[in-house]
Amino acid sequence: MTLEIVLEGPQRLMGKDGKTAFVIREATTKDLNDVIMINRKVLPENYPTWFFVEHLEQFPKAFIVAEIDGRVVGYIMSRVEYGWSNIQKGKAVRKGHIVSVGVLPEARRLGIATAMMLRAMKAMKVFYGASEVYLEVRVSNTPAISLYEKLGYKVVGRIPGYYSDGEDAFLMACPL
Numbered sequence: 001m002t003l004e005i006v007l008e009g010p011q012r013l014m015g016k017d018g019k020t021a022f023v024i025r026e027a028t029t030k031d032l033n034d035v036i037m038i039n040r041k042v043l044p045e046n047y048p049t050w051f052f053v054e055h056l057e058q059f060p061k062a063f064i065v066a067e068i069d070g071r072v073v074g075y076i077m078s079r080v081e082y083g084w085s086n087i088q089k090g091k092a093v094r095k096g097h098i099v100s101v102g103v104l105p106e107a108r109r110l111g112i113a114t115a116m117m118l119r120a121m122k123a124m125k126v127f128y129g130a131s132e133v134y135l136e137v138r139v140s141n142t143p144a145i146s147l148y149e150k151l152g153y154k155v156v157g158r159i160p161g162y163y164s165d166g167e168d169a170f171l172m173a174c175p176l
Contacts (some may be wrong), residue, residue, distance in 0.1 A: 015110030
């Protein structure tokens with residue numbers, strides 16, 4: 001991916017359709033109602049309000065939203081942890097964790113998720129010292145798995161029954 005991501009201030013980008021402009025930027029507390037609405041609308045895994053607030057307060061540089069015409073249409077919520085590497089077995093590292101990604105259906109296929117992922121990953125490395133990043137994804141979520149693979153993630157494990165409906169998750173990781 002050759003997209004040049006900046007880490008300070010809003011970044012205006014052109015969608016893959018060549019006509020829809022969007023902005024990616026750090027989330028603010030004013031965005032949380034929109035973020036929670038997107039989470040409830042597009043993902044079966046929902047979190048309490050305090051969970052979003054906590055991530056925004058602790059890792060503001062890696063909590064990213066996307067807007068089209070001033071309307072929030074996507075978000076990525078991340079954190080940084082210290083623990084065993086998912087890539088270099090037996091090594092303790094600072095690692096980023098992509099907790100949740102959501103984009104409204106009408107804003108998909110424009111490159112928004114890719115841009116938000118790249119900005120969050122870069123922020124986790126630059127601002128929080130992460131040397132790798134990981135995420136969990138439903139084994140049936142082929143579009144998301146494809147996106148993550150394009151960004152350099154590899155499946156490093158499988159978590160049986162990870163989701164509340166019993167579906168397994170792939171654990172995917174990427175060096176930063």
